[in-house]
Amino acid sequence: MAFAASQIVRGFSSSAVRNVVIKNVTIIGGGQMGAGIAQVAASTGHSVTLVDTSDDILKKSIKLIEGSLKRVAKKKFSDKPEAGEEFIKKIVQKVSTSTDAESAVQGSDLVVEAIVENLKIKQDLFSRLDKLAPSHTIFASNTSSLSICDIASSTNRQDRFGGLHFFNPVAMMKLVEVIGTPATSQDTLDSLLDFSKVLGKTPVSCKDTSGFIVNRLLVPCMMEAIRLYERGVCTCCFYSSFKHPSSFSPIPLTLLIFCFSNLSGDASKEDIDIGMKLGAGYPMGPFELADYVGLDIVKAVIEAFKTKDPKNPLFDSSDLLNKLVAEGKLGIKTGEGFYKHK
Numbered sequence: 458m459a460f461a462a463s464q465i466v467r468g469f470s471s472s473a474v475r476n477v478v479i480k481n482v483t484i485i486g487g488g489q490m491g492a493g494i495a496q497v498a499a500s501t502g503h504s505v506t507l508v509d510t511s512d513d514i515l516k517k518s519i520k521l522i523e524g525s526l527k528r529v530a531k532k533k534f535s536d537k538p539e540a541g542e543e544f545i546k547k548i549v550q551k552v553s554t555s556t557d558a559e560s561a562v563q564g565s566d567l568v569v570e571a572i573v574e575n576l577k578i579k580q581d582l583f584s585r586l587d588k589l590a591p592s593h594t595i596f597a598s599n600t601s602s603l604s605i606c607d608i609a610s611s612t613n614r615q616d617r618f619g620g621l622h623f624f625n626p627v628a629m630m631k632l633v634e635v636i637g638t639p640a641t642s643q644d645t646l647d648s649l650l651d652f653s654k655v656l657g658k659t660p661v662s663c664k665d666t667s668g669f670i671v672n673r674l675l676v677p678c679m680m681e682a683i684r685l686y687e688r689g690v691c692t693c694c695f696y697s698s699f700k701h702p703s704s705f706s707p708i709p710l711t712l713l714i715f716c717f718s719n720l721s722g723d724a725s726k727e728d729i730d731i732g733m734k735l736g737a738g739y740p741m742g743p744f745e746l747a748d749y750v751g752l753d754i755v756k757a758v759i760e761a762f763k764t765k766d767p768k769n770p771l772f773d774s775s776d777l778l779n780k781l782v783a784e785g786k787l788g789i790k791t792g793e794g795f796y797k798h799k
């Protein structure tokens with residue numbers, strides 16, 4: 458990742474974002490995506506303010522950034538560890554943290570939101586920030602599945618509002634989807650496209666449709682994988698343990714035999730993962746990816762798709778996914794999801 462100069466000077470147009478220099482970036486939400494976006498923005502010379510709800514969370518965000526930068530530095534400065542340390546220090550210094558979003562946006566050219574995948578919470582946030590951010594400031598959401606139009610409707614700057622959808626892990630994934638609504642100005646879109654390039658990413662443009670490009674294709678594939686596996690899971694044991702956790706045992710013998718016979722169908726999650734890696738060339742299988750992304754995010758995404766298109770069976774929910782989320786098994790971030798992680 459290059460430590461490059463990073464000014465974006467806009468051209469001569471008449472919109473409110475004329476001559477915006479995207480120099481100061483505020484990222485709201487310091488989880489896996491917000492921390493990754495902050496890292497990449499700081500690595501390309503931007504001044505970054507990372508906002509979350511508590512100092513403890515923000516400490517973890519900085520640890521995430523340092524951990525990822527160590528991996529970058531290990532490769533970049535393999536024979537010069539001291540230069541690697543200096544590289545990390547310089548980038549981390551470009552990131553300041555805050556729990557006060559309203560103050561943080563006041564000196565900001567661009568606000569990128571990467572908080573919980575919930576329309577109401579995102580709208581509340583942007584509605585508050587809209588009153589305090591300078592008029593030239595562009596707002597962008599990193600939402601995976603919600604409508605940018607719906608989120609932007611909580612503000613009075615719909616011409617300066619777009620989607621900026623990064624991929625996980627942000628440091629490694631080269632793509633950014635830039636999403637415009639009918640109200641987004643061309644200057645705003647150009648600014649977001651240019652900003653993505655300055656970050657060293659390849660931007661693609663997409664209209665404000667469910668899942669944009671990548672998730673519209675990836676999410677149905679992941680849900681099909683879960684359903685394929687779920688069909689092999691003993692549904693009667695599964696349902697009884699889910700709905701009546703205290704009355705799970707003893708299971709009558711006949712039911713147990715029926716359950717074991719059910720287990721022989723379809724495929725294991727391990728084999729589905731191997732299949733998609735070796736047979737389709739995916740870097741991670743769908744269950745590995747679900748654990749990596751976070752099962753709470755996958756669940757929120759599929760629910761948002763279902764809300765927009767209730768009759769589409771591709772967007773049906775999964776009892777198994779819902780159960781894991783209800784148990785707090787969210788994947789790598791909590792130590793267990795479809796798999797156990799040490």
Ligand SMILES: CCCCCCCC(=O)CC(=O)SCCNC(=O)CCNC(=O)[C@H](O)C(C)(C)COP(=O)(O)OP(=O)(O)OC[C@H]1O[C@@H](n2cnc3c(N)ncnc32)[C@H](O)[C@@H]1OP(=O)(O)O
Nearest residue numbers: 525528529601624625626628629675676679740741750758
């Ligand atoms: C999807 C349906 C649900 C959607 C829900 C919403 C989600 C969204 O809205 C959009 C999304 O982000 S979808 C997810 C997109 N991401 C992917 O598909 C990732 C797939 N995995 C990969 O590309 C590689 O496994 C990956 C690059 C991660 C790792 O590479 P490898 O497999 O070769 O494994 P490693 O040995 O761990 O890594 C090799 C080297 O890569 C570097 N690296 C990896 N992670 C890094 C990170 N986080 N930061 C910095 N460097 C990193 C690193 O150099 C590493 O070498 P070591 O450090 O020596 O291990």
Ligand SMILES: NC(=O)C1=CN([C@@H]2O[C@H](COP(=O)(O)OP(=O)(O)OC[C@H]3O[C@@H](n4cnc5c(N)ncnc54)[C@H](O)[C@@H]3O)[C@@H](O)[C@H]2O)C=CC1
Nearest residue numbers: 486487488489490491509510571572573574600601625750
């Ligand atoms: N996990 C993934 O692979 C991807 C997620 N996304 C999207 O990015 C967003 C964030 O996802 P993750 O980083 O995975 O989630 P996460 O759960 O790791 O992080 C979210 C962070 O936002 C903070 N937060 C929640 N409400 C807040 C508020 N009102 N103000 C400030 N901070 C607040 C939380 O404390 C948490 O640290 C979601 O919209 C998600 O759909 C997009 C691409 C990939």
